[in-house]
Amino acid sequence: MTGAIIVLIVIVLGVIGWIMARARATRLQAEVGRLATNSRPNQHGWYVALWTVLPALVFLAVWANVMPGLVTGTVMGNPAAQALPADDFSRGAILAEARAIASGAQAGAFNPQSETLVEPFRDAINRYSAIGTVLAAILAFAGGAYAFSRVKPAFTARTRVERMVMWALLLASLIAIITTAGIVASLIFESWRFFAMVNPLDFLFGLKWSPQSAALGYGNEDAFGAVPLFWGTIFIGAIIAMIVAIPLGLMSAVYLTQYASPNVRRWMKPILEVLAGVPTVVYGYFAALTVAPALRNFAASVGIPGASSESALAAGLVMGVMIIPFVSSMADDSIAAVPQSMRDGSLAMGATTSETIRRVLIPAALPGVVGGVLLAVSRAIGETMIVVMAAGLAANLTLNPFASVTTVTTQMVQLLTGDQEFDSAKTLAAFALGLVLFVVTLLLNIVALRVVKKYREAYE
Amino acid sequence: MSSQALPGLEAHAMASRAPTDWTSDAMRHRIARRYAAERRFKFMGLLAILISAGFLAFLLVTMAANGLRGFTRTEIALPIDFQRAAIFIDPQALKMGNPDQVLAGANLPAAIDKAAQDAFGPEGARLISASAVRSVRNAIVADPTILTRKVTIEVPASEGIDVAAKGKGSEADEANVARLRQAGVLSSGFNLPFLTASDGTDPTVVGIWGALKGSLLTMGITLLLSFPIGVFAALYLEEYAPRNRWTDLIEVSINNLAAVPSIIFGLLGLAIFLNMMNLPRSAPLVGGLTLALMTMPVIVIAGRNAIKAVPPSIRDAALGIGASPVQVVFHHVLPLALPGILTGTIIGMARALGETAPLLMIGMRAFVASPPGGITDPATVLPVQIFLWSDEVGRGFVEKTSAAIIILLLFLLTMNSIAIYLRNKFEKKW
Numbered sequence: 090m091t092g093a094i095i096v097l098i099v100i101v102l103g104v105i106g107w108i109m110a111r112a113r114a115t116r117l118q119a120e121v122g123r124l125a126t127n128s129r130p131n132q133h134g135w136y137v138a139l140w141t142v143l144p145a146l147v148f149l150a151v152w153a154n155v156m157p158g159l160v161t162g163t164v165m166g167n168p169a170a171q172a173l174p175a176d177d178f179s180r181g182a183i184l185a186e187a188r189a190i191a192s193g194a195q196a197g198a199f200n201p202q203s204e205t206l207v208e209p210f211r212d213a214i215n216r217y218s219a220i221g222t223v224l225a226a227i228l229a230f231a232g233g234a235y236a237f238s239r240v241k242p243a244f245t246a247r248t249r250v251e252r253m254v255m256w257a258l259l260l261a262s263l264i265a266i267i268t269t270a271g272i273v274a275s276l277i278f279e280s281w282r283f284f285a286m287v288n289p290l291d292f293l294f295g296l297k298w299s300p301q302s303a304a305l306g307y308g309n310e311d312a313f314g315a316v317p318l319f320w321g322t323i324f325i326g327a328i329i330a331m332i333v334a335i336p337l338g339l340m341s342a343v344y345l346t347q348y349a350s351p352n353v354r355r356w357m358k359p360i361l362e363v364l365a366g367v368p369t370v371v372y373g374y375f376a377a378l379t380v381a382p383a384l385r386n387f388a389a390s391v392g393i394p395g396a397s398s399e400s401a402l403a404a405g406l407v408m409g410v411m412i413i414p415f416v417s418s419m420a421d422d423s424i425a426a427v428p429q430s431m432r433d434g435s436l437a438m439g440a441t442t443s444e445t446i447r448r449v450l451i452p453a454a455l456p457g458v459v460g461g462v463l464l465a466v467s468r469a470i471g472e473t474m475i476v477v478m479a480a481g482l483a484a485n486l487t488l489n490p491f492a493s494v495t496t497v498t499t500q501m502v503q504l505l506t507g508d509q510e511f512d513s514a515k516t517l518a519a520f521a522l523g524l525v526l527f528v529v530t531l532l533l534n535i536v537a538l539r540v541v542k543k544y545r546e547a548y549e
Numbered sequence: 550m551s552s553q554a555l556p557g558l559e560a561h562a563m564a565s566r567a568p569t570d571w572t573s574d575a576m577r578h579r580i581a582r583r584y585a586a587e588r589r590f591k592f593m594g595l596l597a598i599l600i601s602a603g604f605l606a607f608l609l610v611t612m613a614a615n616g617l618r619g620f621t622r623t624e625i626a627l628p629i630d631f632q633r634a635a636i637f638i639d640p641q642a643l644k645m646g647n648p649d650q651v652l653a654g655a656n657l658p659a660a661i662d663k664a665a666q667d668a669f670g671p672e673g674a675r676l677i678s679a680s681a682v683r684s685v686r687n688a689i690v691a692d693p694t695i696l697t698r699k700v701t702i703e704v705p706a707s708e709g710i711d712v713a714a715k716g717k718g719s720e721a722d723e724a725n726v727a728r729l730r731q732a733g734v735l736s737s738g739f740n741l742p743f744l745t746a747s748d749g750t751d752p753t754v755v756g757i758w759g760a761l762k763g764s765l766l767t768m769g770i771t772l773l774l775s776f777p778i779g780v781f782a783a784l785y786l787e788e789y790a791p792r793n794r795w796t797d798l799i800e801v802s803i804n805n806l807a808a809v810p811s812i813i814f815g816l817l818g819l820a821i822f823l824n825m826m827n828l829p830r831s832a833p834l835v836g837g838l839t840l841a842l843m844t845m846p847v848i849v850i851a852g853r854n855a856i857k858a859v860p861p862s863i864r865d866a867a868l869g870i871g872a873s874p875v876q877v878v879f880h881h882v883l884p885l886a887l888p889g890i891l892t893g894t895i896i897g898m899a900r901a902l903g904e905t906a907p908l909l910m911i912g913m914r915a916f917v918a919s920p921p922g923g924i925t926d927p928a929t930v931l932p933v934q935i936f937l938w939s940d941e942v943g944r945g946f947v948e949k950t951s952a953a954i955i956i957l958l959l960f961l962l963t964m965n966s967i968a969i970y971l972r973n974k975f976e977k978k979w
Contacts (some may be wrong), residue, residue: 251875258789261781262799265849268842269802272813275820337597344594360602366961367608368903370932371954374939375608378615378947410604441583443590464808471810473906474932478939498812502909505819523816527809534808 095149095222099229103142106233110137113240121242128247136246139253140236145229152221160188163213164206173202188214276527279520286514287313292521298484298495300504300515313518315525317484321494325405325480326469329490333409334469335462338416343446345417346424365414373478376407381479388491395492399481402490408475412465419464423457423541424450428548456544463537467530473498497522612951612958619952622740622753623706623714625677625729629664629685630699657682661704669729676725678705680754703736705753708945717944743952748918748934752945755938757953759920763833763913763928764902766921770837771844771901776894778841779848780883783890786849787856788878807846814843815910823911830912834924839907844897851893855886888975895968899961905932931957 111134118126161184173180187203191210240246284292295314341361345354381403388396427450435445451458481493482503504519570576661681665673681704688702689695706714713722714735729735746756782803790796818839822828828835859882867877908914913933921928929937931953938950 247873251873254875254879255789258781258785261778262785262790264778265782265799265802265806265846268806268817268845271821272809272817275817276813279820337601340594340597341601344591344598348591348594349598357598357602360605361598364601364605366899366903366965367605368905368932368957368961370903370905370935370939371608371612371958374935374950374954375611377939379611410601413601441587443587444583446590467808468810471812473810473812474936477906478936498810498906501812501816502906506909506912506914520816520820523813527813530808530810531805534805538804 092149092153095225096146099142099145099149099225102145102226102229102233103138106141106237107134107138110134110237110240113237114246117240117242126242127245132247132250133240133244135250137233137236137240139250141229141233144232145225148228149221149225152224156217156221157188159217160210160213163216164209167206167209272527276520276524279517280524283514283517283521286517287521292518293525296486298500300500300518313514315497315522317486318495318497318500318522319525320486321401321480321484322470322496322498324490324494325401325408325476325496326472327466329402329405330409330412330469331462331466333406334412334416334465337409338413338465339420339451339458341413342417342420342424343451346421347442347446347450361414361417364410367411369411369472369474370478372407372411373474373476376403376475376479380407384491393489393491395487395489397481397483397491397493399479399493400491401480401494404476404480405490407479408469408472411472411475412469415465415468416461419461420454420458423454423461423544426457426545426548427453456540456547460537460541460544463533463540467533467537470496471498471526471530473502477502497526501526609958612954615948616951616953616955618715619948619950619955620740620743621715621737622743623711623735623737624703625706625710626701626734626736627661627664627677627681627704628668628699628701629661631660631696632698657685661685668734669732672725676707676710676729678707678711678751678753680705680749680751683754706735708752708943711753712944712948715948743949747920748916748929748937752941752943752949755946755949757931757934757956759917760929760931760934760953761956762920763836763917764930766833766924766928767836767840767908767930768898768902770833770924771840772894772898774838774841775844775848775897779845779894779897780852780890782845783849783852783856784878784883787853788882789874803846803849806842807850811843811904812906812910814839815907817842818907818911829925829927831915831917831927831929832925833921833928833930835911836908836913836928836930837924839911840901840904843904843907844901847897847900848890848894851896852886852890855889855893856882858889859885885977888971892968892972895964895971899964899968902964903932903957903961905936908933909936931960 111130114126114128114130114133118130164184164187173183183200183203183206186200187206187210190203190207191214292313292315294316296316297312297314298317299312345358345361349357377399381398381400384400384403384406385396385398388400431449431453432445435449436442440448476496476499480496480499482495482499483493484495484500485492487494501519501522504515504522571580658679661677662674665677667673669676684704685702688700705711709718709722710726710729712718713726714737718726726735742754743756745758746754747759749755782799786796786799786803790799818835822835822838823830828838863881863885864877867881868874872880908930913929914937915927915929916937917927917929935950935953935957938946938953941950
């Protein structure tokens with residue numbers, strides 16, 4: 090909490106510096122005349138504020154990382170620390186406990202030895218945070234004073250402040266690259282560790298998925314065969330969901346763009362888009378609560394064997410509905426991109442509207458529609474909550490849509506949040522699955538965008 | 550002239566193509582068939598729209614039908630004679646010390662069970678909620694003098710009675726409800742604790758305040774990080790970035806991040822924020838960081854479109870009277886693009902508010918029975934709370950889950966309405 094207060098103090102100092110520098114620059118400007126000044130008073134203000142805040146904040150960030158080491162060093166010099174056990178593990182545990190008590194994160198000690206170290210810890214923490222505060226304040230004052238002393242009519246505050254702004258903008262846009270690199274690095278690193286334990290070929294082509302048995306100590310062979318997961322993902326996301334979403338989405342787009350009156354269009358398009366805005370956990374609950382039991386009862390009454398209350402069909406149907414607006418808007422875009430002259434030509438030859446749509450517009454828009462469908466598939470296979478809540482956990486290799494199947498995302502959630510302890514091969518398997526998912530969705534997106542782009546160029 | 554020059558050709562054409570007789574039966578039949586196909590096609594389009602909209606309506610109606618019951622709760626007027634009950638509370642200690650501590654030692658639950666058995670027969674204790682003790686405790690704290698007389702306190706009914714009173718209970722519970730109704734002790738009122746309490750094990754007294762507060766804290770972090778970073782990145786890419794490989798790389802990563810499945814961001818949060826940086830598990834801080842990375846590309850893409858829509862003449866005019874590039878952007882382009890950027894931001898935040906999967910990855914599925922005090926306390930968020938309740942077996946949780954869904958949808962509806970309002974009100978056509 091004290092950290093937040095120090096930061097707040099530094100920012101307040103910055104604001105004071107901004108006001109003072111601005112006032113001084115205004116006065117100087119009044120003395121020498123507007124044309125003799127290089128920069129506006131505001132820019133002098135920003136220059137001083139940046140010099141006040143930035144060095145102090147950088148220092149505080151560094152100090153926050155250095156301080157724990159310094160504190161431990163001081164405490165180890167204390168006579169009470171001489172009695173600590175020699176092995177690193179128990180010594181570390183005692184030190185961590187004493188630190189937690191001293192900083193107020195923990196109420197009482199579990200280990201009597203840490204009680205004796207609480208006082209030294211509290212002293213050291215207080216001393217070093219006081220040192221940090223004082224140094225930060227000195228830095229803020231020094232920086233502010235240095236910048237303030239440079240407020241002169243001819244001083245190029247504007248150039249300097251604007252250079253800082255450009256750096257900030259560049260840094261912000263680099264965050265995207267850093268995030269991507271972070272995703273790729275963490276997935277590859279953790280998957281590497283997993284593949285050191287499990288043969289990648291067994292993982293990619295194995296037919297048996299039972300991480301529980303591996304956790305129970307039956308060995309890693311035959312436990313991490315991910316093919317049933319891949320099949321479940323494709324079955325739900327790329328087959329059942331698309332059987333629902335493609336006809337409904339495409340026909341909705343055709344009706345809204347070609348037949349509907351502007352009034353109908355104005356109302357129905359947002360309503361369709363609401364389908365995409367409903368949180369997936371709501372769809373998942375709906376699928377599990379309403380759709381799945383209804384399907385199971387139906388299957389039981391018709392006499393389909395293997396009907397389960399968690400079925401691929403329930404998850405796929407609901408996921409398909411979620412994808413409808415996605416397919417619909419992509420189809421909408423690509424139909425709208427077909428040149429008007431093609432439509433007019435077909436109508437002029439006497440074709441009806443539906444014949445024009447079926448024989449001219451849709452064939453011409455097909456690449457765009459296909460690209461849209463690929464994007465929709467990539468979204469469907471990465472979807473998590475619906476399948477977690479409605480598709481089940483049994484890794485079945487089945488063609489029966491009423492049976493329970495499991496997917497890549499379901500198993501990722503299961504592996505990382507199940508009740509079992511954090512067993513290494515099990516947890517790392519989630520990262521390997523994540524890597525496969527990431528690569529597949531990335532490829533689908535690249536192919537889809539390329540298809541769409543190529544097709545757009547054809548008409549431009 | 551040419552037709553005379555080529556008589557043979559004309560004759561040939563005449564012979565092979567007689568003028569179409571549009572009134573012939575075959576032709577009429579054919580046209581009728583084509584028009585029928587046209588009508589069928591149009592009807593199929595309409596049907597597709599109606600199926601989609603119908604599904605949405607079905608979903609909302611199901612949630613409303615289940616959820617609205619979650620906003621009411623059944624209460625039983627329980628007569629308690631504190632003088633005859635076997636509890637020992639010193640009114641003085643109640644005034645002086647911590648009342649919770651004093652009452653915790655007084656064995657209230659046994660007294661309440663006894664009172665219920667006296668009032669409603671040997672099964673009486675099963676009719677009232679295990680959390681009835683809270684209502685009694687509050688009543689005593691509010692007015693300690695009731696300890697000296699016989700009073701009637703409204704306590705929440707048990708899960709079975711609550712569900713049965715709303716018409717979905719088992720036969721035994723239905724019978725009990727009928728009996729209680731006849732005695733005139735059953736009442737139902739607005740379930741205020743649902744909005745002020747946190748997660749619990751007893752569905753009659755759980756609430757969403759803890760999850761809502763967690764959501765608000767998480768969204769605060771997300772907005773604080775993703776909005777400035779997203780806007781800055783959009784400004785850089787649209788206004789200043791030179792055309793080179795770095796810029797291409799940035800653009801590709803942003804477009805790619807927008808398409809990465811959300812669960813992958815959860816893995817990133819787990820590997821980087823939790824395992825590498827040792828930030829606290831299940832905290833709004835980590836959730837906000839993870840969701841910020843997810844929301845940022847959405848804001849960048851929306852921001853770039855809004856900035857692109859500002860006409861170049863504005864930039865040229867500002868440059869022409871001597872503004873620096875930074876001044877052009879911050880004094881003119883950004884204010885003009887802000888409504889569009891805000892619309893995109895609100896839509897991105899709405900998506901983050903409904904997001905569940907990445908938060909499960911960073912451990913936000915723990916049972917948290919008290920609202921978080923800060924951004925580093927263990928917390929849960931609304932969609933995760935919905936997920937957790939949906940796993941509960943108790944019948945009383947079905948309506949609570951749906952009620953929480955209603956609250957979540959109301960939030961999303963409000964946010965999207967604000968976004969649409971902003972777009973319609975401030976969007977300029979140049």
